[in-house]
Amino acid sequence: MGDFKEHILFGLLTAAVLMYLFEEFIDITALEALSGALAVFIGSIMPDIDHKRSYVHRAVKSFTSISAGILTFLVAPLETHQRYIAGITVFLMVYSFFSRIKMKHRGFTHTLTFCIIATSVGIILSVTFLYTVIPGLALGVGILSHLLMDREFKF
Numbered sequence: 001m002g003d004f005k006e007h008i009l010f011g012l013l014t015a016a017v018l019m020y021l022f023e024e025f026i027d028i029t030a031l032e033a034l035s036g037a038l039a040v041f042i043g044s045i046m047p048d049i050d051h052k053r054s055y056v057h058r059a060v061k062s063f064t065s066i067s068a069g070i071l072t073f074l075v076a077p078l079e080t081h082q083r084y085i086a087g088i089t090v091f092l093m094v095y096s097f098f099s100r101i102k103m104k105h106r107g108f109t110h111t112l113t114f115c116i117i118a119t120s121v122g123i124i125l126s127v128t129f130l131y132t133v134i135p136g137l138a139l140g141v142g143i144l145s146h147l148l149m150d151r152e153f154k155f
């Protein structure tokens with residue numbers, strides 16, 4: 001298995017090779033190139049979200065719990081000081097939830113099923129918001145490159 005940096009490098013390399021191979025068929029704009037590169041980056045490290053000690057897992061854990069807390073504070077239909085408490089409660093709940101779930105080492109996020117689902121969601125989102133299929137496909141390329149490097153090809 002590769003580490004964080006290797007997965008990113010391998011993902012970008014895979015994308016570059018694909019771009020080269022399909023050069024004649026794809027004509028992408030600067031926005032597509034930029035969002036595509038970002039999507040490959042995210043996709044190449046996404047599966048390691050299920051590695052407890054991985055950088056990605058910890059980053060997602062902090063990001064998700066902090067966002068959930070802030071969101072609660074912003075939208076909860078309560079008085080200011082209650083919203084403050086609600087925000088902190090949600091933050092702690094999400095954080096401990098993440099710490100508690102027993103995730104199988106190289107479990108679901110290291111399957112082709114996950115790759116297909118994430119790519120489909122990625123394509124829907126990118127078509128909806130950016131009017132292009134490229135970032136969604138790029139996400140799939142990133143995830144696939146990760147599975148390739150980990151040598152995981154189960155469904």
Ligand SMILES: [Zn+2]
Binds near residue numbers: 048
């Ligand atoms: Zn992995």
